[in-house]
Amino acid sequence: MSQSFAFYDQRASEAATQAEAATLDNVRERNLRAEKTWRALADQALKVETDRKKAAAVRQERLDREAAEAELIVESAEAESAVS
Secondary structure, three states: OOOOHHHHHHHHHHHHHHHHHOOOHHHHHHHHHHHHHHHHHHHHHHHHHHHHHHHHHHHHHHHHHHHHHHHHHHHHHHHHHHHO
16 A cells, blocks of 8 residues: 555654653654654655656656657658659
8 A cells, every 4th residue: 555745744743743742751752763764754755756757757758759750650651652
């Protein structure tokens, strides 16, 4: 199951808030560790989203280029058949 940056970021913020409100040291430390983990997951999710967008753009550029090349081939073939 894939989670979004917003999901992880929200959890990190919640953990930070709980750490600030904690009166016991062990509870504060636990929440700070949780915040650190959620932030790392949020960063990774953001990187994945960015990489997917880049890959989609590259894929679309390739498809556009291939379509343009195919159109040139068809036009060339039609021009040759018109001359013949």
